[in-house]
Amino acid sequence: xxxxxxxxxxxxxxxxxxxxxxxxxxxxxxxxxxxxxxxxxxxxxxxxxxxxxxxxxxxxxxxxxxxxxxxxxxxxxxxxxxxxxxxxxxxxxxxxxxxxxxxxxxxxxxxxxxxxxxxxxxxxxxxxxxxxx
Numbered sequence: 076x077x078x079x080x081x082x083x084x085x086x087x088x089x090x091x092x093x094x095x096x097x098x099x100x101x102x103x104x105x106x107x108x109x110x111x112x113x114x115x116x117x118x119x120x121x122x123x124x125x126x127x128x129x130x131x132x133x134x135x136x137x138x139x140x141x142x143x144x145x146x147x148x149x150x151x152x153x154x155x156x157x158x159x160x161x162x163x164x165x166x167x168x169x170x171x172x173x174x175x176x177x178x179x180x181x182x183x184x185x186x187x188x189x190x191x192x193x194x195x196x197x198x199x200x201x202x203x204x205x206x207x208x
Contacts, residue, residue, distance in 0.1 A: 116175035118154070122185060129190065129206040133181060136174060136200040137161065145204065147192055151184040154202065 121132040133154050135143065143156025160176040163169060190206040197203075 113178060115178040115180045118175075118179055118181050120181060120183060122183070127208055128193075129185065129208070131183060131185070131204040131206075133202040133204070134200065135179070135197065135202050137176075138179075138197070138200075138202075140197045143197075143202070145192075145195055145202070147188055149188060151182055151188045152204065154181045154183070155179070 119134045121130075123130045123132075131152065135154075135156070135158070138156055138158045142158070143154065146153040146155075155178075157178050158176045161174075190208060192204060193207045194205040195202070
């Protein structure tokens with residue numbers, strides 16, 4: 076009678092345990108088709124106040140000016156929009172993707188909402204909002 080290799084026995088036992096776990100998982104955890112909330116990212120901001128103005132800078136790298144909207148109301152300022160993902164050349168290897176894309180939304184609760192918006196400019200990947208006091 077030939078001796079059984081302990082490594083093969085361990086491997087066979089491990090595979091059987093994985094199969095059993097997958098069967099149990101399928102038996103007890105059935106996927107439910109529930110709507111998912113829309114995901115979005117929040118761009119970072121800087122707020123600087125001087126004696127005469129409040130400057131808000133919102134970092135929006137790669138965002139098209141036509142793909143965003145700024146709203147000012149009594150509760151604050153909202154910057155909402157969409158950043159398209161960068162094109163990844165076919166056949167390339169992605170090592171890291173850290174710049175967010177997709178829908179973004181930033182709600183800013185500041186005193187500036189009660190002030191007139193003098194200027195709004197998107198340049199060098201940053202949206203600058205200038206409120207005069």
